[in-house]
Amino acid sequence: MHKTQCLIIGGGPAGLSAAIYAARAGLETQIVGCDPKVAGDYDIDNYFGFEATITGKELITRGRRQAAKFGTQIDCEKVLGVHHGEAGGFVVKTDVREFEACAVILATGVARSKPNIPDLAAFEGKGVSYCVSCDGYFYKGKPVVVAGEGLFAANQALELLAYTPNVRICTLGKAPSYPPDIARKLDEAGIAVLQSKITSLTGELDLSGLAGLKRIGLSDGTTLEAHGLFIALGEASSTDFAYTLGVERNGNFIQVDREMCTNIPGVFAAGDCTGGFLQISVAVGEGALAARSAIAHVKSTCPKARPVQTEG
Ligand code: FAD
Numbered sequence: 353m354h355k356t357q358c359l360i361i362g363g364g365p366a367g368l369s370a371a372i373y374a375a376r377a378g379l380e381t382q383i384v385g386c387d388p389k390v391a392g393d394y395d396i397d398n399y400f401g402f403e404a405t406i407t408g409k410e411l412i413t414r415g416r417r418q419a420a421k422f423g424t425q426i427d428c429e430k431v432l433g434v435h436h437g438e439a440g441g442f443v444v445k446t447d448v449r450e451f452e453a454c455a456v457i458l459a460t461g462v463a464r465s466k467p468n469i470p471d472l473a474a475f476e477g478k479g480v481s482y483c484v485s486c487d488g489y490f491y492k493g494k495p496v497v498v499a500g501e502g503l504f505a506a507n508q509a510l511e512l513l514a515y516t517p518n519v520r521i522c523t524l525g526k527a528p529s530y531p532p533d534i535a536r537k538l539d540e541a542g543i544a545v546l547q548s549k550i551t552s553l554t555g556e557l558d559l560s561g562l563a564g565l566k567r568i569g570l571s572d573g574t575t576l577e578a579h580g581l582f583i584a585l586g587e588a589s590s591t592d593f594a595y596t597l598g599v600e601r602n603g604n605f606i607q608v609d610r611e612m613c614t615n616i617p618g619v620f621a622a623g624d625c626t627g628g629f630l631q632i633s634v635a636v637g638e639g640a641l642a643a644r645s646a647i648a649h650v651k652s653t654c655p656k657a658r659p660v661q662t663e664g
Pocket residue numbers: 361362363364365366367384385386387388389390394395396397398399429430431432459460461462587588589590622623624625630631632633635
């Protein structure tokens with residue numbers, strides 16, 4: 353387990369700005385994240401201090417260099433899940449390893465969109481879930497389906513085995529995009545991977561209305577018995593981490609106060625994932641505020657042991 357004081361999920365303008373402040377204040381700072389939204393050849397000409405147009409790629413390269421200069425460790429890994437640690441702090445699981453962190457800053461950009469499945473919203477909380485570690489327990493021994501094509505979906509399906517052996521993945525018409533060793537794990541666990549789209553959700557009615565999901569209709573004409581449908585499209589996002597950690601949300605965005613603190617001590621958020629005006633200048637400012645809050649949290653909760661001074 354790799355330990356760090358401040359772990360930042362996302363290497364975009366918000367995450368890099370947070371890292372510059374946190375690392376410069378002396379915190380052990382780790383960014384986990386790959387190419388941010390703006391890291392392409394987009395022309396940016398509304399960012400303060402760059403009177404000549406700069407590409408997003410160049411801006412991000414400069415930000416990474418600056419964060420690294422102050423000691424930030426930056427790794428291109430995908431975060432699959434964040435949980436509360438048993439001894440306090442947080443455990444962050446990536447596709448490569450696990451970290452233990454005192455403070456976590458969520459800076460993953462905007463949350464991904466929901467899949468286009470008829471009646472999805474009607475079944476939310478009645479069979480449709482976005483978080484295995486929150487809701488997996490409710491489906492003990494029951495048939496469940498995970499919707500998604502990537503590593504995140506595969507990981508959610510494997511996590512569901514703790515509750516039920518009856519797990520399938522439905523990639524919603526896409527080709528699976530996880531590595532061969534994960535495909536082997538799914539195969540060994542008996543998790544079937546279906547590439548059809550989901551065309552219908554059917555539930556049962558009771559006196560109070562819709563009682564819960566029972567069946568899923570697929571585009572190949574077949575029907576699956578499923579009491580739980582876990583949505584896990586693309587990559588895990590801040591909203592997925594928020595579900596697991598108990599962080600309050602505002603629709604698809606993370607709810608923060610003016611200091612970028614969430615309702616969970618030690619968890620902060622910055623940039624597009626908090627909503628509002630989705631611009632680089634805002635993300636950079638919010639990153640600075642989130643870092644300032646994280647620095648205060650780390651100093652009061654888990655300061656690094658000072659090296660013992662020896663005389664002579
Ligand atoms: P992002 O830049 O989206 O960065 C999010 C980071 O999180 C990425 O590194 C991503 O890989 C990482 N991440 C996500 N999920 C995970 C995970 N599970 N594990 C690990 N890492 C993860 N704004 C302007 O101010 N001026 C402009 O001219 C401008 N032009 C734009 C042009 C385009 C085409 C687009 C799409 C956006 C533009 N924007 C512009 C908006 C700007 O890009 C965003 O406001 C800004 O990038 C937000 O920064 P962020 O750090 O919050 O998120």
